Amino acid sequence: MKIVPLSDEDRVSVRVLELACIREYVERSIKKRWEDLPQDLREKLGASAANSFQYYRDSGLSFVAKEGDKVVGFIFGQMMHWIDGIENAAWVENVGVDQEFRRMGIGYQLMRRLAEEGKKQGAQVVHSSIGLDNTRSLLLHRKLGFLGEDRKIAILDLSKFH
DSSP: OEEEEOOGGGHHHHHHHHHHHHHHHIIIIIOOOGGGSOHHHHHHOSTTSTTTHHHHHHTSOOEEEEETTEEEEEEEEEEESSBTTBSSEEEEEEEEEOGGGTTSSHHHHHHHHHHHHHHHTTOSEEEEEOOTTOHHHHHHHHHHTOBOTTSSEEEEEGGGOO
């Protein structure tokens, strides 16, 4: 398994995977049927949507996990030059892993890669939004050293990250 920068050739595979992850969240956490969401809304959801894919591809903070040629995970990130009183924070927009490849450390590797690249780009922290009902996400963030286990926004101090 390898972690590589997001590229145009990944667009379709990432879109399919991100929508599957969003659908899972909508149905599990929000308790809505995917089919009940308007089609135009579904087309706009996610960082892989037509109007945002290029932005995240060019950010230098978006990556895919590949097993051979298959995309099995993704992370979309961007640099925020001012957020919550902090200059230069790497923001995690969305991260997801194919159901068949979960619990193998892929999410951890994707988050770590974003943190490493963010630090190289001058980020002081990584900001990430966490659904409080998402125990796996909370555990992943805690394992990486994020603070804020009882908050919706978790912060990783990159001055202590190595």
